[in-house]
Amino acid sequence: xxxxxxxxxxxxxxxxxxxxxLSYATDAVLEATGLMSSGVLPMYGSELLIxxxxxxxxxxxxxxxxxxxxxxxxxxxxxxxxLGTFGFVMMILVTIATWDLALGPAWYSVALxxxxxxxxxxxxxxxxxxxxxxxxxxx
Numbered sequence: 001x002x003x004x005x006x007x008x009x010x011x012x013x014x015x016x017x018x019x020x021x022l023s024y025a026t027d028a029v030l031e032a033t034g035l036m037s038s039g040v041l042p043m044y045g046s047e048l049l050i051x052x053x054x055x056x057x058x059x060x061x062x063x064x065x066x067x068x069x070x071x072x073x074x075x076x077x078x079x080x081x082x083l084g085t086f087g088f089v090m091m092i093l094v095t096i097a098t099w100d101l102a103l104g105p106a107w108y109s110v111a112l113x114x115x116x117x118x119x120x121x122x123x124x125x126x127x128x129x130x131x132x133x134x135x136x137x138x139x
Contacts, residue, residue, distance in 0.1 A: 023060050065081075
């Protein structure tokens with residue numbers, strides 16, 4: 001097998017793991033401090049909390065996509081967007097599977113779907129910009 005294929009898979013997995021670890025660690029801190037209940041987002045009256053969760057999860061999506069791009073053996077933006085595609089598809093499936101379970105407001109799940117590609121693109125773009133700056137400095 002091609003050595004770059006393993007590096008690509010590793011880059012993707014590293015970005016995915018970073019996104020999950022950061023998200024769940026932050027969730028655990030919020031749950032431990034009593035700011036958020038375990039497993040279920042409140043349906044009403046806690047819009048600020050839900051927006052906060054949405055913001056940090058999207059920031060972590062950017063970070064994960066940046067990591068995937070940074071570790072990619074080639075085509076860094078492609079790796080970042082592959083992670084975004086995976087997130088997009090998974091969030092659609094999770095939203096469909098949990099729609100009637102009232103685990104949180106519907107707009108939260110829809111927002112995660114909508115922001116999957118933009119956050120992945122931003123992570124890839126941040127990496128490309130940073131790597132361009134480093135090349136310029138070295139010249």
